[in-house]
Amino acid sequence: xxxxxxxxxxxxxxxxxxxxxxxxxxxxxxxxxxxxxxxxxxxxxxxxxxxxxxxxxxxxxxxxxxxxxxxxxxxxxxxxxxxxxxxxxxxxxxxxxxxxxxxxxxxxxxxxxxxxxxxxxxxxxxx
Numbered sequence: 632x633x634x635x636x637x638x639x640x641x642x643x644x645x646x647x648x649x650x651x652x653x654x655x656x657x658x659x660x661x662x663x664x665x666x667x668x669x670x671x672x673x674x675x676x677x678x679x680x681x682x683x684x685x686x687x688x689x690x691x692x693x694x695x696x697x698x699x700x701x702x703x704x705x706x707x708x709x710x711x712x713x714x715x716x717x718x719x720x721x722x723x724x725x726x727x728x729x730x731x732x733x734x735x736x737x738x739x740x741x742x743x744x745x746x747x748x749x750x751x752x753x754x755x756x757x758x
Contacts, residue, residue: 652677655686664696676703682710682719690719694726705732712737712753715746720753730756 651660678698681689690707694700700707700723708728711720720737724730730737730753738757741749 648677649680652681652686652689653684655684655689657688657692660689660692664692676706678702679706679710682707682716682723683714685714685716685719687719687722690722694722700724700726700728701732705729705736708732708737709740712741712746712749713744715741715744715749717749717752720749724756 648660648663650656651663678690678693678700679702681693698707705728708720708723708730709732711717711723720728738750738753741753
C-alpha cells in the first residue's frame with residue numbers, strides 16, 4: 632500500500648475521503664483502497680476521524696486495510712473513550728489497541744466524561 636495514503640500530496644485527507652468517512656460510504660472507500668491508495672497520513676488520521684464520526688464499518692474497513700489502532704499515541708481509542716463507544720473500542724482492542732496507552736488515558740477520559748459502560752468495559756479488559 633502506498634505511503635501517501637488516501638491523502639493529497641501534502642499529506643492531508645482529501646475532501647472525497649472525508650465525505651466517504653462522514654457518510655459511511657464503505658464501497659467508495661473500498662474502491663479507493665483497491666485502487667492502491669493507502670491509509671497513512673502525515674497530518675490527519677482517517678481511522679481517528681472514522682471513530683469520531685462513529686462510523687463503525689469504516690473503522691472496521693480501515694483496520695482490515697492496515698490502519699494502526701495505536702496511531703498518534705492511541706488517538707482512535709481515546710476518541711472512542713470520549714464518546715463512550717464500547718463497540719468501536721472493542722474493534723480497536725481486537726486489532727491490537729493498547730488499553731493502557733498514555734498512562735491509561737482512555738480510562739481517565741471515560742471517567743471524566745462519565746462513560747460508565749466504557750469504564751466497566753476497559754476495566755474488565757485490563758484485569
